[in-house]
Amino acid sequence: MATTAARRVHASERGDIENALKQRVSGEVKFDPFSRVLYSTDASIYQMEPVGVVIPRNVEDVLAVIEVAKESGVPVLPRAGGTSLAGQTVNHAIVTDFSKYLNQIIEVNQEEQWARVQPGIVLDDLNRQLLPYGLMYAPDPTTSSRACVGGGVGNNSCGAHSVIYGKTLDHIKEVSVILSDGTQSHFQELDSRGLEAKLSGAGLESEIYRGVRRLAQENAAEIEARYPNIMRRVSGYNLDEFLTDSPFNMTKMVVGSEGTLCVITEIKINLVPRPIMTALAVVHFEDIFGASDAVQHILEHDPSSIEIMDKNVLERSRQSAGLASNMAFIEGNPGAILVVEFYGESDAELTDKTDKLKEDMASRSLGYACVNVLDRAAQASVWAVRKNGLGLLMSMHGDAKPLPFVEDTAVDPDKMGEFVRRFDEVVRNHDTEAAYYGHASVGCLHIRPVVSLKSRDGVNKMLSIADEISDLVKEFGGSLSGEHGDGIVRGVWNEKMFGPEIYKLFQELKGTFDPDGIMNPNKIVDCPPMDQNLRYGGDYRAPSLPTKLDFSIDTDFA
Numbered sequence: 092m093a094t095t096a097a098r099r100v101h102a103s104e105r106g107d108i109e110n111a112l113k114q115r116v117s118g119e120v121k122f123d124p125f126s127r128v129l130y131s132t133d134a135s136i137y138q139m140e141p142v143g144v145v146i147p148r149n150v151e152d153v154l155a156v157i158e159v160a161k162e163s164g165v166p167v168l169p170r171a172g173g174t175s176l177a178g179q180t181v182n183h184a185i186v187t188d189f190s191k192y193l194n195q196i197i198e199v200n201q202e203e204q205w206a207r208v209q210p211g212i213v214l215d216d217l218n219r220q221l222l223p224y225g226l227m228y229a230p231d232p233t234t235s236s237r238a239c240v241g242g243g244v245g246n247n248s249c250g251a252h253s254v255i256y257g258k259t260l261d262h263i264k265e266v267s268v269i270l271s272d273g274t275q276s277h278f279q280e281l282d283s284r285g286l287e288a289k290l291s292g293a294g295l296e297s298e299i300y301r302g303v304r305r306l307a308q309e310n311a312a313e314i315e316a317r318y319p320n321i322m323r324r325v326s327g328y329n330l331d332e333f334l335t336d337s338p339f340n341m342t343k344m345v346v347g348s349e350g351t352l353c354v355i356t357e358i359k360i361n362l363v364p365r366p367i368m369t370a371l372a373v374v375h376f377e378d379i380f381g382a383s384d385a386v387q388h389i390l391e392h393d394p395s396s397i398e399i400m401d402k403n404v405l406e407r408s409r410q411s412a413g414l415a416s417n418m419a420f421i422e423g424n425p426g427a428i429l430v431v432e433f434y435g436e437s438d439a440e441l442t443d444k445t446d447k448l449k450e451d452m453a454s455r456s457l458g459y460a461c462v463n464v465l466d467r468a469a470q471a472s473v474w475a476v477r478k479n480g481l482g483l484l485m486s487m488h489g490d491a492k493p494l495p496f497v498e499d500t501a502v503d504p505d506k507m508g509e510f511v512r513r514f515d516e517v518v519r520n521h522d523t524e525a526a527y528y529g530h531a532s533v534g535c536l537h538i539r540p541v542v543s544l545k546s547r548d549g550v551n552k553m554l555s556i557a558d559e560i561s562d563l564v565k566e567f568g569g570s571l572s573g574e575h576g577d578g579i580v581r582g583v584w585n586e587k588m589f590g591p592e593i594y595k596l597f598q599e600l601k602g603t604f605d606p607d608g609i610m611n612p613n614k615i616v617d618c619p620p621m622d623q624n625l626r627y628g629g630d631y632r633a634p635s636l637p638t639k640l641d642f643s644i645d646t647d648f649a
């Protein structure tokens with residue numbers, strides 16, 4: 092059962108849709124070419140021009156968008172910070188941007204440690220506002236300065252501290268949503284009576300409850316067998332969450348659904364106490380393989396985080412005017428480092444933890460240096476390098492860049508050393524190299540092969556690497572997505588990764604929630620080929636512009 096492809100809309104039809112929206116929406120309706128181009132990209136390799144953009148002021152506006160989408164058959168794409176890497180935040184759709192107005196905290200319950208928020212609130216803003224309560228929202232993607240809670244729910248995002256806090260899935264209690272037929276619904280934990288009431292009702296909401304329960308119950312054995320047995324699996328839909336004995340909560344299906352099932356209008360999030368004190372130990376290695384091998388041993392020390400960075404990230408940071416002065420924590424010229432963080436309640440406790448790690452590394456001959464960083468400002472410098480390193484990588488001169496297309500693999504951390512060696516072999520067999528960084532504590536690695544997508548050869552190289560890496564991830568029992576989501580770039584591999592039976596369940600699930608295919612279609616399932624809708628592509632030619640300065644080192648302007 093393939094869902095309808097997002098269709099291209101002609102200019103006159105676009106005008107009708109714009110007019111219909113302007114009559115019903117109190118927020119902003121932007122169908123001009125500039126806005127459409129602005130919203131045609133996310134942080135992925137893709138570009139898809141929206142039909143138009145709506146910036147809703149309230150839930151009624153979002154309802155109006157869905158009504159117009161239903162009437163016109165044009166899809167809706169909810170958007171938050173737009174920082175996604177897999178193409179899930181671009182589509183030929185009415186893009187509905189939650190980040191400008193629907194970005195408030197509605198309620199905080201300090202005693203019970205939860206809050207109700209609107210989807211467009213930026214993570215750092217949320218956590219700043221929670222400071223007086225001594226609480227925080229735990230999922231911490233590197234993009235927390237601009238990514239929003241709603242986008243994190245869409246992708247099931249994680250971050251540097253997931254080894255102790257888990258995924259977004261573990262922190263979302265309830266969601267208010269609008270279903271594809273315009274019904275407003277609230278998903279939360281249900282006891283058996285509550286569930287029976289939902290199952291026996293009429294309308295789309297009840298069909299969804301019946302559908303999800305049936306798909307999970309009838310296919311439990313296949314789901315058990317096919318889902319990777321690792322914490323960091325975010326590929327596909329969370330059917331595995333409906334096999335457990337815990338109370339039925341449809342929220343778990345919404346998390347990670349990338350706007351393909353329904354639109355979220357409010358979220359009840361779990362909050363955790365802020366750590367009292369932290370310290371870092373930065374372990375230096377000759378190469379990325381040694382660093383990967385050490386992770387399983389470091390995990391025995393119960394760190395709150397282990398982040399990996401390779402020499403590419405470090406060299407770029409050293410060369411950057413903004414970060415060069417942050418690099419005092421580096422000794423020599425490491426091929427890779429592991430930044431290990433500990434939580435604690437006193438300097439003495441943290442000194443003890445970091446010293447013990449240092450001794451252990453020395454006794455096992457793991458790494459050539461271990462630098463303890465206890466000072467708070469110095470720790471912030473290290474995190475700044477980790478958070479900004481990627482942006483710097485993208486400043487690599489020339490058309491070939493370290494691009495996100497196999498950048499989110501996750502495997503059991505115990506197998507990381509072997510996995511990284513095999514990954515590197517695939518990359519080198521394609522006559523290129525890769526930049527390595529990521530959340531080593533949970534085996535989630537952001538490995539970006541350097542390719543140019545402005546030539547057909549480069550595009551073919553990407554396809555071939557992605558094919559071989561999907562084989563490798565399958566062999567290691569891992570997941571192609573450990574936190575960034577599927578979008579297009581990984582959605583195309585879901586049938587291979589989960590097998591045809593589970594893939595059919597994904598399609599059926601999508602069809603149950605969204606029978607007319609108006610919710611961000613062709614993401615996760617029924618995706619277009621990986622090399623369609625590329626921002627550049629084999630035929631791309633940058634316009635040549637006369638300039639006073641010499642930019643030839645960068646090849647061209649885009």
Ligand SMILES: Cc1cc2nc3c(=O)[nH]c(=O)nc-3n(C[C@H](O)[C@H](O)[C@H](O)COP(=O)(O)OP(=O)(O)OC[C@H]3O[C@@H](n4cnc5c(N)ncnc54)[C@H](O)[C@@H]3O)c2cc1C
Nearest residue numbers: 171172173174175232233239242245248249349350355574
């Ligand atoms: C440099 C860089 C580093 C990154 N590091 C991390 C990391 O450490 N960890 C990590 O997990 N990710 C990371 N990411 C990926 C991305 O930043 C995260 O997934 C982030 O949580 C996305 O949030 P956003 O607000 O930008 O969402 P968007 O990209 O706007 O949306 C994400 C998805 O959610 C859906 N969505 C948005 N709002 C709604 C809504 N109201 N209702 C229904 N669906 C909705 C969208 O349709 C889309 O499918 C990184 C990305 C970049 C570019």
